[in-house]
Amino acid sequence: MSLVPLRDDLVPFLKSYLPSNEEQRPGLKPFVTLTYAQSMDSRISKGKGVRTVISHLETKTMTHYLRFHHDGILIGVGTALADDPGLNCKWSPVDKIADMQCSPRPIILDPQCKWRYEGSKLQELAAQNLGKPPVVVVNKLPAWTTKAKAVTYVEAPVGPDGKFDWLPLFLLLKRQFQLNSIMVEGGAVVINELLSRPDIVDSIIVTIGAKYLGIQGVEVSPPAGEIEMDDVAWWKGSKDAVVAARLHRT
Numbered sequence: 001m002s003l004v005p006l007r008d009d010l011v012p013f014l015k016s017y018l019p020s021n022e023e024q025r026p027g028l029k030p031f032v033t034l035t036y037a038q039s040m041d042s043r044i045s046k047g048k049g050v051r052t053v054i055s056h057l058e059t060k061t062m063t064h065y066l067r068f069h070h071d072g073i074l075i076g077v078g079t080a081l082a083d084d085p086g087l088n089c090k091w092s093p094v095d096k097i098a099d100m101q102c103s104p105r106p107i108i109l110d111p112q113c114k115w116r117y118e119g120s121k122l123q124e125l126a127a128q129n130l131g132k133p134p135v136v137v138v139n140k141l142p143a144w145t146t147k148a149k150a151v152t153y154v155e156a157p158v159g160p161d162g163k164f165d166w167l168p169l170f171l172l173l174k175r176q177f178q179l180n181s182i183m184v185e186g187g188a189v190v191i192n193e194l195l196s197r198p199d200i201v202d203s204i205i206v207t208i209g210a211k212y213l214g215i216q217g218v219e220v221s222p223p224a225g226e227i228e229m230d231d232v233a234w235w236k237g238s239k240d241a242v243v244a245a246r247l248h249r250t
C-alpha cells in the first residue's frame with residue numbers, strides 16, 4: 001500500500017491532540033492516544049479475524065502520520081492474530097521512505113502467549129529495517145523458547161479477570177522501554193476498556209469511514225454506557241471524517 005501526500009489541513013487539525021514534551025518527565029504516565037477507524041455502524045472489522053479496510057488512503061496516511069509522532073503502538077493479541085499487522089511508519093516529513101528509526105515500538109498485550117513472532121509481518125519488517133521488533137506483554141514468560149533475539153517479552157501481573165491493570169502497564173512501558181507516548185490502535189476489547197478511562201487516555205482520534213459493515217462486524221461500544229467527549233473537533237476528507245476529542249473527566 002502506498003500512501004498519498006498528507007493533506008495540509010490535517011497538521012493544524014491534529015496539533016493539539018498530539019503528544020508534547022511534557023510526558024518525558026519521570027514518574028508521569030506516557031501520553032496515550034486512542035485511535036482507530038470505524039464504520040458508520042460502529043464496527044472496526046467485518047467479522048472476528050477478518051482484516052477490513054475502512055480508512056480511505058487520505059486517512060490511512062493520517063494514521064501513519066500519527067505513528068510517526070508516537071514512541072509506541074499498542075494492540076491486543078486479538079488484532080495481532082487477526083491482522084498480522086506491520087505497525088510501522090511509512091510517513092516521513094522528508095522525502096524518503098520511512099524506516100525503523102521513525103517507526104513506533106509495537107506492543108502486544110498477550111497474557112496467555114498465543115502469538116508467535118516467527119513468521120509474522122513484524123519480524124519481516126524488522127529484518128528489513130522497516131520497523132521495530134515488538135515488546136510482548138505476557139503474564140508468565142512462555143515455556144517455549146524463541147530463537148528470534150529481537151522480540152522482547154515482559155511479564156506483568158494480571159487481576160482476577162486475567163487482565164493487566166492499565167496504569168501500572170503504561171508506567172512499566174515508559175520506565176522499561178522509554179516510551180513517552182503510545183498510540184493504541186485496538187482492537188475492540190482494548191478500545192472498549194479504554195473508552196471509560198479518561199485518566200489514561202489523553203486524546204481520541206477516530207476515523208469514520210463512509211460504509212456500513214453489518215451486524216456480523218466487530219463492534220466498538222463502551223460497556224460502561226454513555227461517554228461524554230470534550231474539546232471536540234471534526235475534519236472532513238474526500239470520503240471519511242475524523243473526530244478528535246478528549247474523554248470527559250469528571
Ligand SMILES: NC(=O)C1=CN([C@@H]2O[C@H](COP(=O)(O)OP(=O)(O)OC[C@H]3O[C@@H](n4cnc5c(N)ncnc54)[C@H](OP(=O)(O)O)[C@@H]3O)[C@@H](O)[C@H]2O)C=CC1
Nearest residue numbers: 036037044045049076077078079163164186187188189190
Ligand atoms: N479498524 C481499526 O482501526 C482496527 C480494527 N481492528 C480489528 O479488531 C479485531 C480484533 O479485536 P478483538 O478481537 O477485540 O481483539 P483485541 O486486539 O482487542 O485483543 C483482545 C485480547 O487482547 C488481550 N488483552 C486486551 N486487553 C488486555 C488487558 N488489559 N490485559 C491483558 N490482556 C488484554 C486479551 O487476550 P486474552 O484473550 O489472551 O486474555 C484479549 O482477549 C480484528 O478484527 C481487527 O481487524 C483492530 C485494530 C484497529
Ligand SMILES: Nc1nc(O)c(N)c(N[C@@H]2O[C@H](COP(=O)(O)O)[C@@H](O)[C@H]2O)n1
Nearest residue numbers: 037052053054055063083085086087185
Ligand atoms: N486506520 C486504520 N484504518 C483501517 O481501515 C484499518 N483496518 C486499520 N487497522 C489497524 O491498522 C493495523 C494494520 O496496520 P498495517 O497496515 O499492517 O501497518 C491493523 O492491525 C489495525 O490495528 N486502521
